[in-house]
Amino acid sequence: MNQQVIVAGGGIGGLACALALARAGVRSVVLEQAEAFGEVGAGLQLGPNAVRVLAEWGLMDALQSCAAFPEALRVRDAHRANQLGHLRLGALALARHGQHYATLHRADLHGLLLSAVQRRPEVQLRLGARLASWTEDGEGVQVALEDGETLSGEALIGCDGLWSRVRAGLLGGPPVRATGHLAYRGMVRSVDLPTPLRANLVTAWLAPRLHVVHYPVKQGDWFNLVAVVQGQLPPGDDPQGWTHEAHASDLRRALGPACGELMAMVAAVPDWTLWPLNDRPALRGPHEQARGRVALLGDAAHPMRPYFAQGAAMAIEDAWTLGRLVQDREAGIDWALRLSCYARTRWQRNARVQKLSQRNGVVFHAQGMLRWARDSAMSMLGERLLDNTWLYDGPPEPMR
Incomplete structure (x- = not known):
């Protein structure tokens, strides 16, 4: 039909x-x-x-x-x-x-x-x-x-x-076109976060050449995090083929002298995926x-x-x-x-x-x-x- x-x-x-x-x-x-x-x-x-x-x-x-x-x-x-x-x-x-x-x-x-x-x-x-x-x-x-x-x-x-x-x-x-930005995305259970980090807020952290956003999802039982940094993937690299430890290490390096509260939030994420952003x-x-x-x-x-x-x-x-x-x-x-x-x-x-x-x-x-x-x-x-x-x-x- x-x-x-x-x-x-x-x-x-x-x-x-x-x-x-x-x-x-x-x-x-x-x-x-x-x-x-x-x-x-x-x-x-x-x-x-x-x-x-x-x-x-x-x-x-x-x-x-x-x-x-x-x-x-x-x-x-x-x-x-x-x-x-x-x-x-x-x-x-x-x-x-x-x-x-x-x-x-x-x-x-x-x-x-x-x-x-x-x-x-x-x-x-x-x-x-x-x-x-x-x-x-x-x-x-x-x-x-x-x-x-x-x-x-x-x-x-x-x-x-x-x-x-x-x-x-x-x-x-x-x-x-490539934007020149890379997005690290992760999820973490609320119970795995320190109590002060479980606030029912959208929080955006700003720094030179990067920012991080996190907010609750699933009725507050989980938090979503995305960290966007400026940079390009090396030619031929598959970001989904990298390990969590490689993602976490690269993200920590990109964040530089971030405050303790933000670093605690990032450290709590059990797994990161990396996505080049295009538009x-x-x-x-x-x-x-x-x-x-x-x-x-x-x-x-x-x-x-x-x-x-x-x-x-x-x-x-x-x-x-x-x-x-x-x-x-x-x-x-x-x-x-x-x-x-x-x-x-x-x-x-x-x-x-x-x-x-x-x-x-x-x-x-x-x-x-x-x-x-x-x-x-x-x-x-x-x-x-x-x-x-x-x-x-x-x-x-x-x-x-």
Whole structure:
């Protein structure tokens, strides 16, 4: 049976897309290249803008069963340990923005979306189905899989991540670019931390050429840590082939004269993984998010550096917008028109977050006068500098 929409990719963005379409009564088939659904990585943060969408989708109970809801964001100097900035979250985020600020494991967010999608008869899930190529004509989109099977649909949504094959067919280059940053990621049980380190906070430690962020996940039973340092992998090296001791030793060396509290947090992590960070330039116009009957969503459209904590949120917002635009189906769906509206609604907001994410990487790792100016601004402006009402009060209503 031909499906109305083909969704390439079964990660957070792809499942959110399928769920949003299903809630609008639109059938889809989700093509996941892996043999089992899963999510690679560790923790993530969801601002009120993304939590608002999950609540609208009826997923708050599921979110509360696996997430933590930090009371504040605290920014500290990694060497001197003094506080640089503070943003109240918890009840104040709810009062200011109408929704919670949540932190959770990527696999838990993926799992709650997967459970929601599996309850929708409008969605067909296909495992071991990797897109090889696609073509579009006036009647629809044809997708060829690597095993030779061909599928037809009325539209194609590329949710296949940074290395998206849908994007390659739609836009071609430029290639993915290396950021020059390496991310060490780890998890630690709360009971294995000294009591003072178990506070229900998002803590960001800043130092020249590096920063570390940690926060609770899994209802506070675990903490997620990510340390980002500037540097490149040696050519040909596979970071996943290295040992934990090698990762830990390299990270300790990169941290240098870090304060005792931060070093205790880092030392408690039983295993580190290392990931080179890559991205693409910010979107330059709606033509880079949709053309004709083909659109890009999440990292396939706008991969982001993780310094604004909005990568997953922007994918969820993309999906919500697309779902809103196809709700009115009485006269059928003009997919080229609806996807054009989707791209015009989303591209500037996504590009703004991409640029701010890149800028934050510079600010977090600042040295010299820029570091002094950053610290002074946080001291004088306080929460006004750290809160982002324009972002957290979203997502914006779609253009039509």
